[in-house]
Amino acid sequence: MRFSGWKVIKEGLTGNRGWSAHWRDAQPKPEYDMVIIGGGGHGLSTAYYLAKNHGMTNIAVLEKGYLGGGNVGRNTTIVRANYFLQGNSEFYSHSLKLWEGLEEDLNYNVMHSQRGLINLFHSDGQRDAFARRGNMMVNQGDDAILLDRDGVRKHLPYLDFEQTRFPIYGGLYHPRGGTARHDAVAWGYARGASDRGVDLVQNCEVTGIDIENGVVKGVQTTRGAIRAKKVGIIVAGRSGQVAAMAGRRLPIESHILQAFVTEGLKPVIDHVISFGMGHFYISQSDKGGLVFGGDLDFYASYAQRGNLPMKEHVMEAGMTLMPMIGKAKVLRSWGGIMDMTPDGSPIIDKMEGIDGLYIDCGWNYGGFKAVPASGWCMAHLMATDRPHEVAAKYRLDRFRTGIGIMDEEGTGSQHNLH
C-alpha cells in the first residue's frame, strides 16, 4: 500500500477501514540464504538494502523481542554528518545523503528534520578543534559554518551569554544536521524490507551459531534451527554475547547512555544544540518535548537504566547553558546500551576465520544517524564479500595493528571515554 496525503484523506472519509499491516509477521522457515540477527534499526536497514540494492530476498531478520526495540527506539534522535577523521567522515556523509532521500525511498515519513545543529565551543582551543572538524566536513562536501559568539546569539538568543560558567565563544553550525522520528525509521525499513519479501520474525531469540570447519551453517533459535549460508550479527548492545556464540571476544564494553524527555511545550528550541564543556545536547521534538542527553553513566551495564549522578550532571549542564529550560519538567528517562569500542568508532567487517559470518557493531553513541549507511554498507559486505568504500576503515583488526584507528575524542583505548 502506498502512503500519501490523498490516501490519508480517502481513508479518513471512509472510516479508516482500508489500512493494513505495515509489515508482515513471518514464521521462520528452515532455511534462508542469509540470516540477520537483530531487528533493530541497523538490522532492518541491512535487510532492506540487501533486498533493494542486491536483489536478495530469501533472507530473514530474527528479533528476540519486538522490531525496533533496542537503541533505535531509545535515543535522542540526532542526525548529523560532522566527523573529522578519515573513515568516519565519508561514512556519515553517505549516511546523511541517504537520510535526505529516505522518506521518498521508503514512502514513510520518518520526520527527518534538517533544523540545523550547533556545537558550541568555549575556548580558543575548542574553536580550533571545531574548525578542523568543520573544514573536514567541507572537504567531504558537507556543510559547516563557524559562528562567533554573536553568530550563535543570533540563532540561540536564549542561551546564557553572561553568567554561564564557561562562556560561549562560538559554535560550529551544521545546517543539514537535525533530527528524525526514531521509531518511524525502524518501522519504515521494516515495511520496506517486508514489502520486498524479507521475513521479519519477532520473538525469535538466537541461542547459537552453527559453524562447521570454519564455515557458518546457520543459527539455533528459540523457534528452532535455521540454516543459512551467511549470518550477520547486528545486535548493538548485545554484540558481545552473540559474538561469544561464535567463540569470539570483541573490543567492546557495554555502557548505559541515558536520555530524557520533558512534557510537551510550545516551540522554544528550534535547533539541535550541544554544549562543549560537559556532555549535554538537546532538541525539541515535534510533539513539543525537550529531548536531551549527556554522557554515559560510565560503568559497564546492560540494565537499560541509569543512576542519579549522571542525570543531575546532565541537568546541571542544561541549567548553566540555557537556564530558560529550568521549568521544563522531565517526564521520562531511559537508558540505551552502547557498544563502546576502544576508539569510539564502529565495526563493519567479516568475522575473520569464519566464512559467512559478518558483524556490524560498536556504534558507541553514533548508531542512530548511522542506520541508513550502516545497513547500506553491511548489505554490500554481506552480498559481495567486499567492504563498501565508505566503510572500508571499519575493520575489526585495526586495534591490533594500530592502522586506521579513528579516535575522534582522542581519549585512547579506554572504552567508556568515547
Add this chain to the structure above:
Amino acid sequence: MAELLAKSPCEGLLPKEVDGLTLSEAKRATMTSLSPYRGQEAVLSDVLKTEHGMALPRPNRSAGKEGARAVWFGQRQVMLIGPDPAVSLADHAALTDQSDAWAVVLLEGEGAEDVLARLVPLDLRREHFKKGHTARSQLQHMMVSITRVGDARFQIMAFRSMAKTLVHELEIAMKGVAARRAS
C-alpha cells in the same frame, strides 16, 4: 629588604554569619602530609605519639585536638595540622608541606549538618559521624576533607584555589537552611 606579604586562602571572604550558623577561616597552621613508607606505619605512629602526642589515626578518624591534630587524609595519608613536623618523622614517611594547599574553614552552629547535607553526599548524622570522625568526600564538585571537630562544628578543607567557590556554596546552603527554619 621587605618581606613578602602573606595572604590567607579565604582573605576577604570570611567570616560569615547566618541565623546562628557561622563560617570562619581556621587559624593558619602548618600542615604536613605524612605517607608512611612500606611497613613503617607502626613505627611512624609511635614517633608521632612521642613527638606530637597522638598516634596515627585510623582511616576515617582524626586524632589530637585543636592546635595539634592528625587527620586521616586518604589512602596511606595523614595530615598533621598544627605543629612543625618532627624531623624524625621523615625516617618513616614521606613528608610533604601542604600548609598553603588547602583552604580550611569551620562551620559551626545548630543545623550545620543540614547545611552540609545540601552539598556533601555523606551520612553526617550525629550518631553516624561523631566528633573525631573524618571523611574524604566531595562538596558539590570539589574534593574535600570533612572532620567533625565539635558537637556542631565541622572543619572543611578544600583546595586553596577553590576557596571562593567553597565559601559561596556554603553560604548559599546556610541561607537555605536558615530560610527553612524561619518558615
Add this chain to the structure above:
Amino acid sequence: MRIAGKGLVDRQAPVSFRFDGHTYQGFAGDTLASALLANDIRVVARSFKYHRPRGVMGAGSEEANALVTIGSGAAQDPNVRATVQEIYEGLEARPQNCWPSLTVDLLSVNDLAAPFLGAGFYYKTFMWPRAFWEKLYEPVIRRSAGLGALSHQHNPDAYEKAFAFCDLLVIGGGPAGLIAALTAARAGADVILADEDSLFGGRLNGDVETVGGMPGAEWAQSIVDELEAMPNVRLMRRTTVTGAYDQGTYGALERVAHHLADRGGQPLECFWRIVARRAILCAGAIERPIAFRNNDRPGIMTASAVRTYLNRYGVAPGRRITLFANNDDAHRTARDLVDAGVHIAAVFDSRRDVPESNAYPIYRGAEVCNTSGRRGLESVTFRTASGEDKVETDCLAVSGGWNPSLHLTCHMNGRPQWSEAIQSFVPVEGMVPGLDTAGACRGTLTTHGALQEGVAAAQVALEALGIAFDKIDIPEAEDAPYRVSPLWAVAGKGRAWLDFQNDVTVKDVKQAAKENFASVEHMKRYTTQGMSPDQGKNSNVAALAVLADATGRGIPETGTTTFRPPFVPVSIAAMGAGAQGAGFAPQRFTTSHAASVERGAPMIEAGLWYRPSYFPAPGETTWRQSCDREVNMVRNAVGVCDVSTLGKIDIQGPDAGAFLDFVYTNMFSTLKVGRTRYGLMLREDGTVMDDGTTARLGETHFVMTTTTAAAGPVMRHLEYVHQCLCPELDVSMISVTEQWAQFAVAGPQSRALLNALVDEDINDDTWPFMGCGDIIIQGVRGRLFRISFSGEHAYEIAVPSRFGNGLFRELTARAEALGGGLYGMEALNVLRIEKGFITHAEIHGRVTAFDIGMERMVSQKKDCIGKTMSERPGLNGPEREQLVGLKPIGPVKQLTAGAHLFEKGAAPTRENAQGYTTSVGFSPTLDGFLGLGFLRNGRARHGEEVMMVDHLRNLTTRCKVCDPVFFDPEGGRVRG
C-alpha cells in the same frame, strides 16, 4: 459549589486568586482544582491534539486534564497540575494550549478533522514535496503541538538539592504509610516519611470512613502528631519520591514553596537524594476511568475524585450528579453525596450484583455509551438490556476500578504481574532490593488491609535492620470487600478516550493493532498512548486491555506495562539545582588573579582555572598589540608569567626513580639530584598522554610537572599504575599544585632580576640549565628551576601559595624596572610556537612519540607504560601525520589553526587531505605567521610547498614545510 459543613479547608481563611483573567475566592487548604470547582468553573484546559475542552478529572498528581500555567514573566511555570497546586493569596493561573482563548480555541478545528488525524497519520503523509517538511508541515505541527509554554527567559527562581539518610524510607503517608512509619519509629529506627500531598492521610482525607473510631483524617493527624514529636522521624510533606535507584538510593522532589505567596528566601523546590537501608512503598492506588463515547467532557471525573472534593474540600463538582462504575467501592461516592444533600440523578453499574440504595435510582447491567454538552457535561446516554436512555447531569463520576501505584517497583526493570482478583497489575516482591510494598499499591484495597500490611512491612524492615520492635495495635477500620468486574471500554461508535492528555482513543489502539503495531510497545509508540504528562497512569492498563481484545489475546499475554523514573515530572531546575550561572563547576583562582585583573587583563578559562590572556598597556587597542609587545619583552628583556596552574606532583619513596622510569618513556632513575629533565608520558595504547619536566630534589624525592589540563588525569594515572600494576614499589604521590605559587621569569634579563631578589648568587655553575633546588626569597623558602618554555634564558620560581600574591607583585615591579613586565597566555603561546614546543593542541590524544619526532625518547633499556603498543605498525611510519612547522610563502600571509593541508594544486577534498594545522600565531620576532601542524610523512617533506585551506574562514595560504623549531634552533639563548 461549596457544601456547608464539609471538608478540611479553613473557611475562616478566604484566599483570592486569579484564573484566566478573573478573580475568584477559595479557602486555605484548597487546591486550584477544588477552588475552581467550588466556583463552578468547568473548562480549565484544552486537550493536546484535538483541543477539546477539558475539566478537572482527578484529585491527585496523576491529573491528565487540568494542566495550567502558573505565574507570568520569567517565572511562568507551564503544565502545572491544578489538582496539586495549592492556592495562595494572589496566585495567578492561566489556561494553556488554546488560542485566542480557553472558550474560543481556533485549533479546536482539529476536532472536526479527527478522521484524518488518527494514530500515526503523520507517518503516511507530509512527504511531498520534500522541502516542505522543514518549511511548512513541521512548523505547523510544532505550533499546534505542545501544551504550556516556557517564558524564553532565564530561570529567576532558586532551587536546591540535598542528601538524606535513614534506616527506613516510607513512601506515601496514607494509612499504610502512617502506621508503617509509626511502627518503625517507635522501635527507634531513623524514619523518613514522605508524601506528595500537603496533608498526610492519603485517601483518609477524602473519605468519611473511620479509623480506630475516629474520622480517618483525625486519626491520620493523631499519628502525624506522634511522629512529629519523635527525634528519629523526618516528615517530608509535599515530597514525591520520584525514582528508585541502585543500593537504596531514592530521588525525591520536595515542592518547598509553590504554595507560598511569600517564600521568605526558601527555594521553590528541593531535589532530595535519599539513601535508605530499607524502604516501604505505600503509594496507594489510582482510580481508572472507563472508555466510552465522549468520555472526556468537563464534568466527567473519577468517582474517588468527586468524593475527595466533597469530603476534603467541601465542594460538590455538580448539582445533578451521576455515577458510572463496575465496582462496589465507587458507590461510596453516591452515598457520601446523598448524605451531603447533593442530588444523585442516577447510578449506572455494568454489573448485575450491585449494592442497594433507596436514595437514588440504580441501573444494573448498565453502561454509559455517550455524553453531550458543548462546554461541559449536560447529559449522558446509557444502555441497558431494555435499550438506550438519556439522563440530564452536570457531573458524571466514573470508576473503572483501581490501579495500584506500583510504579517505583518497576524502576529497576521489574515487571508487575496481573491480578485477576483486582483486574490490574500488582507488584512482584523484590523488584527493587530493600523495597517492600504495603496497602493499595500492592493491591490491597481496604483501609484495614492497608494498616495490617503497613505494620507487617515495617516489621519485615525492622527485622532486616536488626531493630527489635514491640507489637502494635492495629486500629479498627473499614474492611469492605472490593468487588470489581472488568469493564475497559464500552462498545459503540465514536471516539472513546483512553489517554486523555494525548487524545488517544479506543479506535486509535484498534487501528494500531490492525496496522500490526500489536505488541504493547509498538502500540504505545505508534499511538503515543502513555507518553503524555500523566505517563499513562490513567490509561496504560485500559489501553493494554483494549489491545488485548483487539489482538484476541489475554491481558497477561499481551504484555505488561512498565514505568520509568520519574514518577511525576521533575523540573530540570530542581535536578540541575546549583548549576545555573557559575555554579556548574568550581572556579579556581591563582594567587595572582587580583593583581592581573587590576592590570586590566582579560581572564580566560583554562579548565577550571582563570588565566590572563594579555596585559593591555596604555594606548594598545587590540590584543595583538599587547601580545606582540609581551613577546618582544621576553625576547629582549624579561617577562613574568604565572604558571601555577600546571600540575605539580610530589613523588617520594625509595622506589620513586624506578616508578618514574615505568611511567615515563625516558629514564629518571639516572637523573642527578638538583637537576630537572623533560619527560614524555604515554598511555598504555602508545599515544602521548602528557609531557612536562620532573625535578629531582633529593635521592628519593621528585617533583613532576604536568600540563594544566592533564593535572588530574595524570595524578589518577600515577595512582593507577602504582596501586594496580606495581603496588610493590615503595613510593607515594601527592599533588602540590595548590601548595606552590610558581612564576616563569623569562628573558635575557631574568637572571639579573632574580639575582637582585634572592640572596644566593645565581650563575651558570650554581644554577645551570635544567638545574633546580631550594632558594630563599626575601626570607621565604622557595624553589627555583632553571627551565624554559619560551626558549629564552628562563627560570620558574616557586613560593608557598600564601606568598604568591606578594611575589607576583614583586616580580612584576622588578621586571618593569628592567624594561620587561607581565605576559599572558597569548604571548606564552607565540613564544612556544616560535620554539616548536608542543601543548595539548598538538598532543591531542591521537599522536604518538613518533608523530612528534620523539620516538628516540622511548628508552630501549626498559619497559614503560605504552611502549609495547606504541610499536604497532600503524603507529609508526610514513603514513603517519608528523609534526611540522609551516610558514606562509605566498601573497596570503595568514595562517589559521584547524585548517587542512593539501599538496600544491590538489583539490581541497577529503581524499586529498594530508594534514592540518594545530597552533598558529603571529611572531613579532620573525615578523610573520608561524604554524605548527601535522602532515603526512611531514619530516621527510621539509622545504616542500603545501597549501593550507580553511574553508570556514575562506582562506587559502601557500606554505613552506619546515622544522617546527622556528627560532634559535641551536638553543643557544636558553643556555646563554
Add this chain to the structure above:
Amino acid sequence: MRLTCPVCGERDRREFYYMGDAVALRRPDPEAGDAVWDDYLHNRDNPAGVTRDLWQHEGGCGAWIVVTRNTMTHEVLETALASDVKGSVG
C-alpha cells in the same frame, strides 16, 4: 548507586571514577606478542552478569578498587583494594 570502598565504607557513586574491566591488573609481558596485547587492551568478555571491574575512589581516599558486580542488576557483590588483588595475583 552506591559502592563500598574498602577504606571509607559505602559511598555514593558520584565519588568514584570508572576505568573498565579488572583485566587491566594482568599486564602482559612486553614480549607477549600483539595478539596478547590486543586482548589485554581492547577485547572484553563484557559479561551480561557478574563482572569484575576497576574503579577509583577519586572523590574520596584515592584507592583503586576491584568491584565484583552484576551488570544486569547493578548488584555489588564484593569490593577489594586493587593493590591487594594485584598482590595476590602477582
